[in-house]
Amino acid sequence: MKAMRVPVFGPPDCLREDDIPVPTPGPTEALVRIHACGINRMDTELRSGTYGGEPLANFFFGKAIVLPHLPGIEPAGVVVALGANARGAAVGDRVVAHSHLSCGHCTHCRAGHDNACAEIRVLGVQTPDCGGYAEYFCWPADRLISYGEGLPHTTAAAVSVNYGPVWFGLMDQAGMKPGETLLVTGAAGGCGHAAIDLGRLLGVRVIAVTRSAAKVAALRAAGAAEVIVAPDNTPWSEQVLALTQGRGADVVCELVGAASWRESLSACAARGRVVVIGSHGGLHTTLNLGEVFGRNLSIFGITRAPHTAMARVMQLAEAGHLRPSIAATFPLSAAAAAHGLLETGAFSGKIVLTMT
Numbered sequence: 001m002k003a004m005r006v007p008v009f010g011p012p013d014c015l016r017e018d019d020i021p022v023p024t025p026g027p028t029e030a031l032v033r034i035h036a037c038g039i040n041r042m043d044t045e046l047r048s049g050t051y052g053g054e055p056l057a058n059f060f061f062g063k064a065i066v067l068p069h070l071p072g073i074e075p076a077g078v079v080v081a082l083g084a085n086a087r088g089a090a091v092g093d094r095v096v097a098h099s100h101l102s103c104g105h106c107t108h109c110r111a112g113h114d115n116a117c118a119e120i121r122v123l124g125v126q127t128p129d130c131g132g133y134a135e136y137f138c139w140p141a142d143r144l145i146s147y148g149e150g151l152p153h154t155t156a157a158a159v160s161v162n163y164g165p166v167w168f169g170l171m172d173q174a175g176m177k178p179g180e181t182l183l184v185t186g187a188a189g190g191c192g193h194a195a196i197d198l199g200r201l202l203g204v205r206v207i208a209v210t211r212s213a214a215k216v217a218a219l220r221a222a223g224a225a226e227v228i229v230a231p232d233n234t235p236w237s238e239q240v241l242a243l244t245q246g247r248g249a250d251v252v253c254e255l256v257g258a259a260s261w262r263e264s265l266s267a268c269a270a271r272g273r274v275v276v277i278g279s280h281g282g283l284h285t286t287l288n289l290g291e292v293f294g295r296n297l298s299i300f301g302i303t304r305a306p307h308t309a310m311a312r313v314m315q316l317a318e319a320g321h322l323r324p325s326i327a328a329t330f331p332l333s334a335a336a337a338a339h340g341l342l343e344t345g346a347f348s349g350k351i352v353l354t355m356t
């Protein structure tokens with residue numbers, strides 16, 4: 001089968017088309033023919049050998065990369081074969097993969113927080129030669145989430161890994177409620193659009209922050225009530241305070257990292273909740289702890305989504321309640337061009353590979 005792999009860390013054109021064997025499903029696994037795979041910023045970071053501008057070793061999952069690396073954490077497709085003891089999926093099912101594997105028996109797994117398992121293995125990160133930039137992948141059948149004919153594979157791929165953690169962070173952890181104000185940084189990316197869309201669905205007022213005036217219309221169309229344009233990380237928290245009569249945002253979906261962290265805390269209301277999902281704009285920052293406890297702030301770190309949250313967002317997508325924004329699609333063989341587009345930042349929404 002065709003697979004786009006990373007033989008050595010480097011720029012987008014280091015992605016190489018390889019012909020590798022179609023994997024054979026293990027006893028409890030399904031073989032899935034991939035039809036689409038979302039491009040995640042994690043993919044481009046792991047390809048470059050850095051995260052947030054720092055060595056991969058500084059990133060929690062960065063030490064696990066084996067070269068040649070087969071990226072792709074967001075595949076969607078159709079089950080074409082099953083192992084002898086596979087349960088939970090049938091041949092012909094349209095499925096996305098739950099984004100990671102976990103032990104299933106530790107206290108976190110038993111409590112439904114499988115994304116906090118110490119033995120977590122993220123698809124396309126810690127699973128050598130198993131990733132979405134290929135024509136097939138194998139995955140435990142009971143860790144697949146099915147969707148119906150009405151949901152295109154490209155949409156399923158765009159929803160699964162972006163919406164899942166955002167749902168978990170905003171709803172299950174931060175307890176976001178209708179009528180509150182949600183601030184979204186890095187709003188033009190896949191998770192940013194997911195946060196805006198879920199805010200729209202819940203009935204919160206969304207304030208989006210982006211670096212480019214060219215993205216304002218797309219962010220408003222996605223559901224942002226206000227869009228703040230802050231090129232080159234110019235300070236913007238005062239604008240949030242002005243828009244909220246000095247109160248600040250109840251919930252901050254922080255998707256940038258060190259480059260926006262200072263502003264995010266300043267823009268947060270008293271008793272505000274900051275949800276951190278990725279930090280591609282820098283891993284290390286400084287923190288005034290007096291501000292955190294003085295204003296009763298809560299900070300939630302989110303990696304991946306528990307199975308329940310991923311299943312929930314796929315149900316919402318299938319029922320037509322979500323409006324994921326697909327910025328562009330590329331054939332698998334053009335993965336380098338897709339990475340190039342993502343790295344320019346000249347898009348708004350989700351970039352998806354297709355394998356038809």
Ligand SMILES: [Zn+2]
Pocket residue numbers: 102103104105106107108109114117118119
């Ligand atoms: Zn576990």
